[in-house]
Every structure is written in C-alpha cells, then in structure tokens.
Amino acid sequence: MTRVVYRTCTLCEACCGIEVHVEGERITAIGGDKRDPSSHGYICAKARALKDLHEDPDRLRYPMRRAGSEWQRVSWKEAFAYATDGIRAAQRAHGDAAAAIYLGEPMVHNLDALLFADTLVAALGTQKRFSANSLDQFPKQLVSHWMYGSGLFLSVPDVDRTDYMLIIGANPVVSNGSLMTAPGMPARLRRIQQRGGRVVVIDPRRTETAKLADEHYFIRPNTDGLLLAALIQCLFGEGRVRLGKLGSFAEGLEVVEKAVAEFTPEAVSESVGIEPETMRAIARAFSDAPSAVCYGRMGTSTVPFGTTTTWLIEVLNSVSGNLDRPGGAMFPKPPVDVTSLQPPTQRGRWRSRTRGVPEFMGELPAVTLAEEIETPGDGQVRALVTFAGNPVLSSPAGHRLSEALDKLDFMVSIDLYLNETTRHAHIILPPLGPLERDHFDVAFQLFSVRNTAHWSPAVFDAPRDARSDGDIVLALASRLYWARGGSGRVQAAVPRTLLALGSARASRIVLDVALRAGPYGNGLRPWRPGLTLERLCRAAHGVDLGPLEPCLPERLPARSDRKQRRIDLAPAEIVADLVRLRRSLTHQPPDLVLVGRREARTVNSWSHNLPSLVSGPSRCVLSMHPADAAARGIGPGDWVRVSSRVGAVEVPVRVTESVMRGVVALPHGYGHGGEGIRLHVAAEHAGASCNDLTDPAEIDPLSGNAVLSGVPVRVDRCPPC
Ligand SMILES: Nc1nc2c(c(=O)[nH]1)N[C@H]1C(S)=C(S)[C@@H](COP(=O)(O)OP(=O)(O)OC[C@H]3O[C@@H](n4cnc5c(=O)[nH]c(N)nc54)[C@H](O)[C@@H]3O)O[C@H]1N2
Ligand SMILES: Nc1nc2c(c(=O)[nH]1)N[C@H]1C(S)=C(S)[C@@H](COP(=O)(O)OP(=O)(O)OC[C@H]3O[C@@H](n4cnc5c(=O)[nH]c(N)nc54)[C@H](O)[C@@H]3O)O[C@H]1N2
Ligand code: SF4
Numbered sequence: 092m093t094r095v096v097y098r099t100c101t102l103c104e105a106c107c108g109i110e111v112h113v114e115g116e117r118i119t120a121i122g123g124d125k126r127d128p129s130s131h132g133y134i135c136a137k138a139r140a141l142k143d144l145h146e147d148p149d150r151l152r153y154p155m156r157r158a159g160s161e162w163q164r165v166s167w168k169e170a171f172a173y174a175t176d177g178i179r180a181a182q183r184a185h186g187d188a189a190a191a192i193y194l195g196e197p198m199v200h201n202l203d204a205l206l207f208a209d210t211l212v213a214a215l216g217t218q219k220r221f222s223a224n225s226l227d228q229f230p231k232q233l234v235s236h237w238m239y240g241s242g243l244f245l246s247v248p249d250v251d252r253t254d255y256m257l258i259i260g261a262n263p264v265v266s267n268g269s270l271m272t273a274p275g276m277p278a279r280l281r282r283i284q285q286r287g288g289r290v291v292v293i294d295p296r297r298t299e300t301a302k303l304a305d306e307h308y309f310i311r312p313n314t315d316g317l318l319l320a321a322l323i324q325c326l327f328g329e330g331r332v333r334l335g336k337l338g339s340f341a342e343g344l345e346v347v348e349k350a351v352a353e354f355t356p357e358a359v360s361e362s363v364g365i366e367p368e369t370m371r372a373i374a375r376a377f378s379d380a381p382s383a384v385c386y387g388r389m390g391t392s393t394v395p396f397g398t399t400t401t402w403l404i405e406v407l408n409s410v411s412g413n414l415d416r417p418g419g420a421m422f423p424k425p426p427v428d429v430t431s432l433q434p435p436t437q438r439g440r441w442r443s444r445t446r447g448v449p450e451f452m453g454e455l456p457a458v459t460l461a462e463e464i465e466t467p468g469d470g471q472v473r474a475l476v477t478f479a480g481n482p483v484l485s486s487p488a489g490h491r492l493s494e495a496l497d498k499l500d501f502m503v504s505i506d507l508y509l510n511e512t513t514r515h516a517h518i519i520l521p522p523l524g525p526l527e528r529d530h531f532d533v534a535f536q537l538f539s540v541r542n543t544a545h546w547s548p549a550v551f552d553a554p555r556d557a558r559s560d561g562d563i564v565l566a567l568a569s570r571l572y573w574a575r576g577g578s579g580r581v582q583a584a585v586p587r588t589l590l591a592l593g594s595a596r597a598s599r600i601v602l603d604v605a606l607r608a609g610p611y612g613n614g615l616r617p618w619r620p621g622l623t624l625e626r627l628c629r630a631a632h633g634v635d636l637g638p639l640e641p642c643l644p645e646r647l648p649a650r651s652d653r654k655q656r657r658i659d660l661a662p663a664e665i666v667a668d669l670v671r672l673r674r675s676l677t678h679q680p681p682d683l684v685l686v687g688r689r690e691a692r693t694v695n696s697w698s699h700n701l702p703s704l705v706s707g708p709s710r711c712v713l714s715m716h717p718a719d720a721a722a723r724g725i726g727p728g729d730w731v732r733v734s735s736r737v738g739a740v741e742v743p744v745r746v747t748e749s750v751m752r753g754v755v756a757l758p759h760g761y762g763h764g765g766e767g768i769r770l771h772v773a774a775e776h777a778g779a780s781c782n783d784l785t786d787p788a789e790i791d792p793l794s795g796n797a798v799l800s801g802v803p804v805r806v807d808r809c810p811p812c
C-alpha cells in the first residue's frame with residue numbers, strides 16, 4: 092500500500108512543498124505538492140535526489156572512531172565519552188578557548204539542530220564560533236543590524252507584486268533564491284513581465300536569470316558599490332528622492348546625499364564598465380516604476396565591499412520610496428518571530444585573536460579558522476567540532492585549512508558523510524537523514540515572500556539506535572557540562588531535561604510555545620484561537636498566513652542604542668568606508684578575475700554523491716570568454732592551470748560568451764579526489780575546489796565576510812600529456 096507524506100524539501104532556501112510516496116520502506120516517487128501555499132507544486136531536479144540521499148550506502152549510520160587511517164564502529168555511549176574526553180583534555184591543558192566550533196549551512200534546514208546548537212556552543216565555553224554565515228550573508232545581516240536594529244530583521248523583495256526588479260549578483264533561476272524564499276522563480280519573474288513590469292540583471296555572467304530578463308548588463312566584479320552609489324546619486328541629482336512614511340522615523344538622509352555626491356555615473360563608469368547613460372536610464376526607470384525593488388546576493392555580499400554594497404541596495408530601496416511597501420522591499424512576518432524572541436543582536440564584544448576582527452552575533456569570520464589553529468599563543472585552537480559543515484571545500488584556501496586540521500589535538504564531526512573535512516576528525520557522529528526526522532522551517536520563513544507555515548512529519552521512523560542532530564548536540568552538551576565539574580551547573584539542568592525528553596519531543600514543545608507566542612498565536616492564552624502546533628499538524632499541506640504587509644515602524648526590533656525604533660540610513664562605520672570605495676576608482680583592475688557559478692543540480696559541496704545529480708558531462712569546468720582564451724592559446728575543452736596567490740587547480744575550459752572579458756567562472760564545492768574520503772560516486776566526479784584559489788587574506792573588513800568573488804587569477808594552458 093502506498094502512503095504519501097507531505098513535507099518541506101530541506102535542500103535549499105526555496106523550501107518547496109513535496110510529496111513523498113512510500114511503499115513499505117521504499118520511496119517510490121517524490122513530486123511537488125500542488126497544495127503547498129508557497130510552492131504550488133513547483134520543485135527542481137534536486138528534490139528527487141532526497142531518495143538517493145536516503146538510500147545512499149555511503150551515508151554514515153553509526154558513530155565511527157579513527158585509529159590512524161582506519162575507522163572503527165563504536166557505540167553511542169563510547170562515542171560520546173570519547174568525544175567529551177578529547178575536547179576536555181585539550182581544554183584542561185590549554186584553557187576553554189582552545190575549543191572551537193564550525194556550524195555549516197544544512198544546520199539551518201534542521202529544526203532540532205537549529206534549536207539546540209547553541210546549547211553545545213555554550214557547553215564548549217568558548218567564544219570561537221565560526222559558521223557558513225561569514226562565507227555568505229554576513230554583510231546583509233550587519234547592514235540590518237545597523238540600519239534596523241537586528242541582524243535577523245531582513246528585507247526581502249516582494250517579487251509577486253513588484254513592477255521593476257533589479258537583480259544584482261544573484262542567479263535565482265539556478266539557486267532558487269536566497270534570503271528570498273520564493274519557490275519557482277522563473278515563473279515569478281515571468282509574471283513581473285506579464286503584468287507590464289521589467290526584470291533587469293547586473294552580473295559579470297550572462298546567467299540563466301539574465302537570459303530571462305528584459306535587460307542584462309555585464310559589470311566588473313566588485314564594482315557594484317560604485318554602480319549603486321551612482322544610481323542613488325542620480326535620484327538625488329534629479330530630485331527623485333522620496334522617503335514617504337519613512338521620513339518620520341528614518342535618520343541620516345542628508346548624510347547619504349553628501350556621501351554619494353561624488354559618485355556620479357561619469358565618475359564611476361570606467362571602473363564599473365557600464366555607460367553613464369545606461370545608469371541614468373536604470374535610475375529613472377527604477378524611480379518611475381509604480382513599485383521597484385533592488386535585490387542583491389552572493390555577488391554583492393562575498394566581495395571586499397560586501398557590507399557597503401549591501402547597504403547601498405538597502406538605501407536605494409529606501410530613498411526611492413520602496414522600503415516597506417507592496418512591490419518593494421518588505422519584511423516578512425514569520426510564525427516563529429525569532430527577532431522578537433531573541434535579545435538584540437550585538438557586535439564587537441570580543442575580537443579575533445589573529446586579526447582583531449570584531450565578533451558579530453557571537454561569531455568570528457570563518458576565514459580565520461585555519462590561522463586560529465596554526466598561530467601559537469594563548470587561545471590557540473586545539474580542539475574543533477564541525478557540525479553540518481565542510482569548510483575544507485567551502486572556505487577560502489580550503490587546502491590550507493585541511494593541513495591545519497591535521498594539527499589539532501582533537502576533532503569531532505557531526506555529519507552524514509566521511510568527506511574532505513570529516514576525514515580529519517577523531518570521531519564522527521552521524522545524525523538521522525532528513526526524511527527520518529520531523530521538520531519545521533524556522534529560519535527561511537524569516538525571508539519568505541509570502542507568510543506561510545508548514546509542519547513536516549518524518550517520512551520514516553528513526554532506525555533503532557540512531558540519533559538526530561538534536562539528540563547528538565544535547566548529549567554532547569550535557570556531558571561537556573558535567574565534565575567541567577561544578578561550573579555551569581545551572582545550564583547543565585537544561586540539556587538534562589531536554590535529554591530526558593529526547594530532542595524530537597523537546598523541539599515540538601519549544602516550537603509549540605514559540606508558535607503560540609508568535610504573531611499568529613494566541614498569546615499563550617489557550618482559550619483564544621490562534622496558530623498552534625496541533626493546528627499545523629492537521630494541515631498536511633501547510634497554512635497560508637497571507638502576503639507581506641507594511642509593518643514599520645511598529646515592527647522595528649527593539650535595540651539597545653538611542654535609535655530605538657528608528658531606521659539609521661547612514662551608519663557611521665559604513666559611511667566611513669566610502670573613502671575606500673572612492674579610492675577603488677583609481678585601481679587598475681587585474682587582467683583576469685575568478686567568480687563563482689552555481690549549477691542547477693548541486694547543493695554546495697555535498698550533493699555530488701547522489702547519482703541522479705551527477706549524471707552527464709562534468710560541470711566542474713572553467714567558463715572563459717573567447718577573447719581571453721584566444722589570447723592564451725586556449726581552445727574549447729583544453730585543460731588549464733588556474734593559479735592565484737594561494738594555490739592552483741587544473742580544470743577543463745568551456746569557451747563561452749556568457750562570461751564577460753576579464754572574468755572566468757568556476758563552480759565551488761568540487762575537489763573530492765583526496766585520500767580517505769568515503770564518497771564513491773563523488774570521487775568519480777571529483778573536479779577541483781575553487782576554494783583552493785580564493786584568498787583568506789581578503790575579507791570585507793566591516794563584516795569579516797569571506798571574499799569569494801573577483802579573485803585575481805592567472806590561467807595557462809596545460810601542456811598536452
Ligand atoms: N568559492 C565559493 N565558496 C563558497 C560559496 C561560493 O559561492 N563560492 N558559497 C558559500 C556558501 S553560500 C555557503 S552557505 C557555504 C556552505 O558551507 P558549508 O556549510 O561549510 O558546506 P556544505 O557544502 O554546505 O557542507 C555541508 C556539510 O553538512 C553535511 N550535512 C548535510 N546534511 C546534514 C544534516 O542534516 N546534519 C548534519 N549533521 N550534517 C549534514 C554534509 O555532509 C556536509 O559535510 O559555502 C560557501 N563557500
Ligand atoms: N543549485 C544550487 N542552488 C543553490 C546552492 C547550490 O550550491 N546550488 N547553494 C545555496 C546557497 S547556500 C546560497 S547562499 C544561494 C546563493 O544564491 P545566489 O546568490 O542567487 O547564487 P549564485 O549562483 O552564487 O549567484 C551569484 C551571482 O553573482 C555573480 N557575481 C559574482 N561576482 C559578482 C560581482 O562582483 N558583481 C555582480 N553584480 N555579480 C557578481 C555570479 O556570476 C552569480 O551569477 O544558493 C542556494 N541555492
Ligand atoms: S528548489 Fe530547493 S527546496 Fe525546492 S525542490 Fe529544489 S532543492 Fe528542494
């Protein structure tokens with residue numbers, strides 16, 4: 092007999108509703124759930140790979156302890172004891188600061204991991220927390236922290252109502268959207284055009300999104316800040332600035348006007364590579380449209396001007412009257428309102444030991460992890476926990492991090508696979524697969540273009556003696572507290588209680604309380620109607636909570652400074668950074684720079700072991716413009732050596748006009764060829780890691796975010812063998 096389970100796909104930020112058809116213990120089909128209030132049946136090719144993931148013989152199913160290069164199965168009890176002893180031994184010898192943790196992206200797609208990860212961080216008693224956030228969207232969070240008062244209160248484009256969408260450095264047709272939960276972006280973009288609106292893309296590549304757009308302009312990498320400053324300057328210059336209702340609670344408009352005054356289209360045109368008249372036309376069209384929104388992502392975030400560029404996007408939306416209004420940039424109202432449940436976000440309470448970069452939201456930049464391990468002195472990292480992360484492939488100079496990991500006294504990985512990072516661990520603690528646990532998306536509803544809620548029941552019971560991510564972190568946290576003997580006794584009671592319940596029950600209780608206390612709940616008054624977990628469980632396809640609504644200033648997060656419930660349009664730290672932006676006008680651009688390229692059937696570094704996603708020709712190829720190829724005697728399909736300040740890789744070339752001259756593009760997440768990994772399918776599609784080229788010395792100085800785009804490289808044809 093076939094049963095159907097409706098749930099949310101956890102593979103990317105689109106959070107599509109899927110239906111999983113099961114006969115006995117076998118998945119017979121995975122399709123889109125037409126009744127999902129957000130995705131309406133849309134899925135991409137990756138959803139079906141959840142079956143491959145569920146069945147993958149390489150997926151680890153029991154704890155494994157390393158002895159030299161051999162791995163031995165151990166019981167959970169032994170595993171937790173060994174992990175705790177290893178971490179505590181390093182801390183006893185070198186202090187609590189000798190332990191660090193790295194949290195990876197899939198953690199955010201996992202309810203109990205997200206709820207309980209902080210318990211583990213607290214139990215480690217260290218300020219050395221790293222995550223994929225600083226390889227990704229830290230600039231957006233920092234801008235929101237400074238402008239609106241919280242690094243969790245982010246504006247998203249109201250794609251379904253906008254009349255003009257300016258997309259800078261994002262490729263949602265392939266990535267399925269990021270910091271914008273909007274499944275089925277191709278159709279949503281087409282609908283903008285069908286209602287008479289325009290889609291304009293700015294990207295050094297002619298992307299799949301650009302192909303769908305009304306206009307596409309190539310731009311020199313990392314010059315978007317200049318372009319945006321010029322667009323805003325045009326609005327001021329032509330008297331087009333209108334704050335609307337923001338006028339009564341936004342400060343700093345005059346500072347912005349002064350700050351952008353010198354960035355005229357003429358002044359920036361040569362650096363940016365776009366004609367002044369084109370910039371003016373974009374500014375006018377943006378301003379004339381009944382509603383308009385500018386949306387930027389990886390291409391505006393993971394660059395040396397990440398924070399300043401991201402701020403300029405927010406400013407463009409604000410001064411054109413498009414912040415917090417339908418069709419502009421709006422603020423979702425999620426069922427679990429994380430912003431109001433948490434204390435205000437903070438920055439600068441401590442600094443990175445090696446570079447002095449300030450912590451933000453409790454984290455230090457991921458690019459500093461390797462040097463924290465290698466630099467001797469007080470606080471040198473000797474023990475590391477990686478949790479759902481693969482920093483060897485995902486962070487700059489991953490090959491150097493790989494060497495650094497071998498120098499650790501002790502390493503624990505909580506992960507599904509024995510891969511490029513976890514092979515360095517002394518012990519791997521593997522959690523349940525995504526279909527073996529319940530799920531509710533807490534994180535991505537913060538960025539959803541429509542307010543919805545969806546409870547996802549587990550498709551399969553957890554196998555005997557298996558643990559969820561939540562169970563693992565709680566068990567480890569609890570043992571670490573008690574191993575510290577005496578200290579932290581109060582906190583120790585928390586994981587103990589949760590442990591007794593099991594993380595699945597505990598997370599349901601926490602979620603139910605959060606829903607009741609949330610904007611659609613009953614205010615914790617049971618006699619009143621409102622959203623509860625029970626109600627969600629009855630709505631198999633999820634519930635629709637309506638379109639985004641204007642909500643300022645009422646929903647501006649409480650903050651600790653004098654700017655309570657005000658918008659700071661001109662944070663001093665960012666305005667000061669415009670000096671650096673101005674100086675960049677005189678920089679000679681490098682001959683050739685590397686940018687990223689996401690491919691439709693990938694999930695960062697960890698999907699290449701799923702057979703349905705790797706069939707066909709290799710995708711780890713370098714895209715290069717015909718003129719750049721010809722100048723180096725390179726032909727289609729040739730193998731080339733790409734080298735940067737920090738390393739070199741060899742890959743085949745695709746000669747294509749889809750990248751602009753002076754730019755080459757390579758996808759990230761490849762490089763599975765090393766010794767000691769257990770990824771049989773991925774090893775046959777190994778490719779090379781573009782993070783062996785990206786440079787950890789380069790960061791966005793304000794947020795500490797990694798620079799993954801615009802890396803100066805040299806490309807030489809490999810001699811024929
Ligand atoms: N050059 C370059 N580098 C990049 C990027 C880029 O565009 N260019 N993109 C950056 C971005 S945006 C991101 S978000 C980061 C991602 O960086 P990371 O999060 O460090 O890397 P992932 O590739 O997502 O690896 C996720 C790991 O989690 C494991 N995993 C998967 N599901 C689960 C689970 O449910 N539980 C547990 N415990 N483990 C699980 C996988 O096996 C894998 O080891 O990469 C960044 N790196
Ligand atoms: N298929 C697939 N989907 C994914 C992922 C995946 O690995 N594969 N990863 C997920 C994750 S973790 C994230 S964070 C999102 C990211 O989502 P997106 O940001 O939409 O995805 P990217 O493909 O990184 O798009 C960045 C674009 O910026 C361009 N770019 C690079 N440098 C510059 C620049 O200096 N200026 C401008 N204007 N453009 C530039 C690149 O050419 C690229 O087209 O995708 C998510 N979705
Ligand atoms: S777009 Fe993302 S969430 Fe939707 S089916 Fe594909 S991988 Fe899953």
Ligand SMILES: [Mo]
Nearest residue numbers: 196223226227
């Ligand atoms: Mo990401």
